[in-house]
C-alpha cells in the first residue's frame with residue numbers, strides 16, 4: 659500500500675485540514691520529527707532556555723516528543739509536553755517514558771499549566787493561526803512575567819500558507835503582543851528555509 663503523505667492531513671491545496679489524530683495513526687514520522695530538522699532554530703531555542711535561566715517549561719504541540727528529549731538532554735529540564743493528538747502522546751510516552759506528556763489543546767487548556775517559567779512553541783504556529791490572538795490573550799492573562807520561546811521556520815519567496823498573518827520574522831515579532839528579548843535567524847544558501855527562534859518576555 660502506498661505510504662500516506664502527512665501533508666494531506668495538515669494543509670492541502672493551501673487549505674487547513676488539521677486532522678492531527680488520523681495523521682499520527684496513519685503516518686510514522688510526520689515532519690521527520692525523529693531527525694529533528696531545522697537544527698539552528700531548535701538549538702537556539704535551547705540556548706534561550708539556558709541564557710534566561712529557565713528551570714521549567716510547558717512545550718506546546720510536542721508531537722512525538724523528540725524535541726522534549728533534546729531539551730532534557732541539553733538542560734536537564736523535563737518539560738510538561740502537550741499535544742492535541744492523543745495518538746501522538748501515546749507514541750511519545752512509549753518512545754520517552756522518562757518524560758512528561760499529556761493530551762491537551764492549547765487553544766483551550768493553557769490555563770491548566772501555569773506553574774512554569776516558560777512556554778515553548780516549536781514549529782506549531784502555522785497550525786494555530788486562527789486561534790493565535792486568543793492564545794496570546796490567554797498567555798498574557800495567565801503567564802505574566804514569564805517567557806515565550808517560539809521556534810519558527812519561514813520560506814524565502816516560496817511561502818504559500820499564512821501570508822495574510824506574517825511572512826517573515828520581523829512581521830511575526832510585530833504580530834506578537836510581547837517584548838522580544840532575544841532572537842536568532844539562520845539560513846543556508848542552498849535551500850529556501852529561514853530558521854528562527856525568538857524569546858519574548860510576557
Ligand SMILES: C[S@@+](CC[C@H](N)C(=O)[O-])C[C@H]1O[C@@H](n2cnc3c(N)ncnc32)[C@H](O)[C@@H]1O
Pocket residue numbers: 678689691718719720721722724725740741742743746762763764765780781782785786
Ligand atoms: C510540526 S509538529 C511539531 C512537533 C514538535 N514540536 C517538534 O518540533 O518536533 C506540530 C504539532 O502541533 C500539534 N498541534 C496542532 N494544533 C495543536 C493545538 N491546538 N494544541 C496542541 N497541539 C497542537 C500537532 O498535533 C503536531 O504534533
